[in-house]
Amino acid sequence: MTPEALRDLVIDALEDRKARDIVVLHVARATNITDYMVLASGTSNRHVKALVDQVIESAATADNPAAGVEGRETYEWVLIDLGDVLVHVMQAQTREFYDLERLWSDLPADSEQGV
Numbered sequence: 001m002t003p004e005a006l007r008d009l010v011i012d013a014l015e016d017r018k019a020r021d022i023v024v025l026h027v028a029r030a031t032n033i034t035d036y037m038v039l040a041s042g043t044s045n046r047h048v049k050a051l052v053d054q055v056i057e058s059a060a061t062a063d064n065p066a067a068g069v070e071g072r073e074t075y076e077w078v079l080i081d082l083g084d085v086l087v088h089v090m091q092a093q094t095r096e097f098y099d100l101e102r103l104w105s106d107l108p109a110d111s112e113q114g115v
Contacts, residue, residue: 001064003028003035003084010085013058014040017051019089025104035084039100041092045075051089052078 001009007024014022019040028035042048052075056066059082071078076094080087088100 007036013054017054048075
């Protein structure tokens with residue numbers, strides 16, 4: 001599966017469970033860890049759990065199981081490592097506090113943001 005197809009699969013999975021404020025950052029030129037970071041917000045720890053479960057299930061069904069998942073203890077911020085795509089699903093207040101969009105705002109000119 002191409003990085004772009006995986007990114008789109010993640011976005012579709014998040015949209016299916018009504019994720020809020022989905023943002024895609026193309027970070028391939030800034031890091032060799034991943035090609036895309038997808039950030040999304042959930043309204044509660046239950047909503048974040050539902051979003052995370054949907055992404056993991058969708059990726060596994062497409063023969064791209066998660067290499068790792070961190071943050072399931074509280075579901076305030078969960079990181080899903082899908083290789084070419086890293087997915088950050090957070091509660092709104094956690095996302096606002098860490099402000100990853102600002103942290104990665106100095107991306108190369110060809111980066112894409114937003115969905």
